[in-house]
Amino acid sequence: FGSSLLRAPPAAAFLPRHCPRSPSSTMTSILEGQDPKAVQSLVxxxxxxxxxxxxxxxxxxxxMDSAFSALSxxxxxxxxALPEYIASSGAERAKVDYAFNAMVPRPPADIDGKQAAMHTWIKARLFSYNKAFPFQFNPYGK
Incomplete structure (x- = not known):
């Protein structure tokens, strides 16, 4: 009785009935059977x-050392994704930097290399997400 109440329905249950459910067109099918923990890792x-x-x-x-060591x-x-992010430029890098700056608006301290490394690592994480599921936002839209 108790554990069945905590079980979430499959993600496909939340799709509108008119939404196609072909394996190539839904993110549900891509993520089915996987636990990427993308949000958990980013947070x-x-x-x-x-x-x-x-x-x-x-x-x-x-x-400081403990927090630095606890990063993923x-x-x-x-x-x-790290070397790809570092080598990137243009629109893809701009999307990642825009997303990062929305979450972390303060730049790293000039004298703190570890903090800069953490920023770059998180940007590389966002770059890998953008590569798999491209970000879609317009900074000029309402």
Whole structure:
């Protein structure tokens, strides 16, 4: 009784009835059977960035090191996207930088290489997301 109430319906249940459900046209079919944890990973990295910046404000070296170490440095998708992000330019990089700056409006401190590395890592994560599922936003739209 109790556990069945906590089970979520399949994502396809939330699609409108008129929406085509062919394997090539729905994100549900792409993600079915997978648990990419994209949102969890991004939020976790952003939390560690905030923890690092807060610790830096208080000059807490151990807390800074702990937050830096807790970033998702072992994520293979981000490792693969990092050189691509660094080499990118133009519209794709602009989309990623726009998304990042919306979430992290403060630039890294000039003297803090670790903070800059964290920013670049999170941008590479966003670049990998944009590559898989292109961002669609218009900064000039209402």
């Amino acid at each position: 976790s990295d952003l939390k560690m960035l905030a923890a690092y910046e807060t610790a830096a404000d208080w000059r807490e070296k151990k807390a 440095w072992d994520d293979a998708a981000v490792k693969a």
